[in-house]
Amino acid sequence: MSTDHSLLEFDHVDKYFGETHVLKDVSLDIEDGEVCVVVGPSGSGKSTLLRCANRLEEIQNGEIRLDGRSISDPDADINRLRQRIGMVFQSFNLFPHKTALENVTLAPRKVRGIDEATARQRAEELLADVGLSDQANSYPNQLSGGQQQRVAIARALAMDPRVMLFDEVTSALDPELVGEVLEVMRDLAAEGMTMMVVTHEMGFAREVGDRIVLMDEGRIVETGAPESFFENPQTDRGEQFLSKIL
Ligand code: ADP
Ligand code: MG
Secondary structure, three states: OOOOOOOEEEEEEEEEEOOEEEEEEEEEEEOOOOEEEEEOOOOOOHHHHHHHHOOOOOOOEEEEEEOOEEOOOOOOOHHHHHHHEEEEOOOOOOOOOOOHHHHHHHHHHHHHOOOHHHHHHHHHHHHHHOOOHHHOOOOHHHOOHHHHHHHHHHHHHOOOOOEEEEEOOOOOOOHHHHHHHHHHHHHHHHOOOEEEEEOOOHHHHHHHOOEEEEEEOOEEEEEEOHHHHHHOOOOHHHHHHHHHHO
């Protein structure tokens, strides 16, 4: 069935922090099943863009829609919305006094009222999906950073989100732990999850991304398919960005 909207739509979005204009007329449509990789220099507004999609920040102009419905409307049901948009951050923020399994079951039980046995079964499946079956009863401080981040991904997936947002989820990890987290994200993409991914991992961006979005100073300055973006950027900003990172 075709629809006249994309799954996640940013429609002429402006965001200010006080006087500072941090998102400037940002429009971006993300299709169902698409992996959209957002790149750009530090301070360009990447995190703010994701945070606005999850209503962690309010926008001042424009609209953000999920499946055709406004997210940014002050009357939108924030709790319901957050269930539909999973987010994973650089810092994993697991509950330290809860096991991996309990971290994954907590929100489904508390927010969605799912019974313990069902939540537990689903959590076990999700921990298996992220390669952590054997760590279900471990506490966060008994896990490596890569393992903790995989638990954080399982925790977000436990709410059955429509879209997953990833904000530099490997940036705080020791280099040898980055691959295992990217692997989980690659699997998720292959299963058809719609994803917005802010990352400095250009190999991942190129291989897994369906589209690259380059931000600079609060604007989207270039979007393109990975091959064309990396081989043949269309803007000076794109060329400059690539010359610094590649
Ligand atoms: P990026 O993720 O691309 O590094 P951010 O979205 O974190 O960029 O930041 C974009 C701009 O917004 C920066 O100039 C940053 O200083 C500013 N900014 C981010 N969060 C806040 C905040 N809570 N209050 C004020 N300014 C902020
Ligand atoms: Mg950021």
